[in-house]
């Protein structure tokens with residue numbers, strides 16, 4: 309045992325303590341994954357060393373083969389993992405094994421309910437990594453030394469996985485990391501060659517470097533124990549370099565968990581090799597669940613980049629657009645230089661063409677998922693639909709393709725679930741319908757009951773109901789799909805085109821003519837509150853409605869801009885009334901100008917309320933309404 313100096317005890321960050329607690333209680337039925345997580349880290353550490361050694365070959369320190377070794381001691385009840393990767397300094401060990409660097413972690417932890425069943429699902433979203441050692445161990449010792457540092461600069465990190473950990477400086481001759489797990493009582497089944505071999509085959513076969521176990525040699529009585537011989541138990545080749553037909557689904561799935569640091573299987577993947585002017589392989593995955601930090605600006609995104617099988621960087625963001633930031637995977641290029649940097653990636657024209665090809669691949673993969681596995685696609689949309697809605701604004705070239713992947717709620721049922729695609733909408737459109745109708749609003753309940761839908765309900769025309777905050781903004785980037793333009797049913801002078809018969813149109817014109825006097829009276833009464841007054845074609849049941857001007861901001865956009873402190877141009881609504889409604893008839897026959905004024909303001913305010921808007925002068929509304937109620941009761 310070498311001398312330990314500068315020993316100190318430090319507390320775990322609060323979030324680590326919470327994670328440890330959650331993990332130990334949620335993963336008891338899947339304990340063996342600790343090995344996958346630790347091997348995944350060791351493999352990453354070797355990747356990092358290999359990359360740094362490109363410019364600093366001395367880091368290889370004489371260059372033994374890069375590998376991971378797993379051993380065990382039945383008597384001492386330990387399992388040991390050793391890698392000769394990049395290693396950690398004392399400071400590295402303190403930060404990497406004592407804190408969680410992911411932004412938004414504290415927030416995430418706040419969402420834990422304390423109900424272990426529910427919370428155990430959340431852990432998948434988080435990724436457990438190194439701390440999973442404590443699922444099976446009640447004490448973990450880590451001995452590590454950074455490649456290139458002196459042998460005297462090793463670190464010994466040790467913890468029981470409770471509130472704190474110890475670090476000390478020790479001598480460590482070999483570079484890299486050795487992790488010793490002191491198994492909890494009852495977990496000694498893991499100190500077994502067959503068990504370890506099976507776990508490695510099951511979860512880590514795809515790891516591209518050799519994972520070795522001691523060869524089982526039967527002890528001969530009376531003879532000295534022979535020196536340990538090691539044997540490689542995994543396939544040890546980069547998964548994406550193998551032909552698709554030879555890779556099993558389980559292998560793709562395990563590889564995903566390694567690259568994505570995810571816990572669950574992916575929803576779908578796409579593995580391709582491109583040859584020709586550019587040469588590269590890609591293996592792209594759609595995760596099953598959105599990570600907790602999907603909307604954090606600094607959250608990790610991007611692919612793992614390899615150049616000719618050598619790992620070059622994590623989170624290479626230049627290969628996919630932002631709205632596909634949830635895609636995980638690897639890209640391995642034969643054309644890039646090994647010393648490529650993030651800055652170079654941003655400017656390299658090779659990257660641009662790879663980016664557009666990879667984007668297409670992802671969109672194709674999603675199209676296939678939607679077509680062949682609609683239930684899976686539903687789940688995809690629940691998780692990532694909001695992000696996909698950023699697509700049309702960011703990716704002009706693929707607008708139509710992205711639009712085809714969008715899903716909306718509609719008047720066709722399903723209680724607000726976003727399940728209707730545009731192709732499906734058009735396929736069941738009314739004969740002669742050459743528009744895609746939609747309505748935006750705050751909540752599903754509000755839009756579902758909006759008076760704007762009355763005429764559509766009467767004619768049996770489906771309307772898409774858009775209530776996500778991003779929707780109005782999204783629609784400002786979508787003008788048409790499959791040659792049919794989008795029409796906001798709350799906007800402008802609704803023209804149903806071919807859906808109105810000639811007789812309908814003629815009748816409407818005649819009504820409009822006969823109500824010209826009423827229109828003028830209303831204009832005078834409502835004055836500055838309205839941009840225009842006209843007879844409505846939208847209404848069957850309600851007396852009046854407010855429409856938005858063709859060029860005006862919708863309510864959602866207005867609210868978003870106002871909330872962000874921006875000045876919003878003032879726009880006035882158009883007041884439309886339903887000439888067949890008894891209240892309007894009453895209004896038309898009203899002789900007293902005072903009562904006419906009160907009643908028209910009440911109708912105006914009611915229309916605003918029905919649209920989910922707030923009243924400019926609620927007290928005036930109440931006063932007018934009460935006045936009428938009093939008159940009514942005498």
Ligand code: ADP
Pocket residue numbers: 349350353391393394395396404405435436437438439484485569
């Ligand atoms: P993640 O791998 O998701 O970053 P972990 O908790 O598994 O999270 O590991 C935290 C960090 O500890 C890693 O990012 C890495 O910097 C460091 N680390 C873990 N295992 C090793 C290892 N075997 N060699 C070098 N560094 C390691």
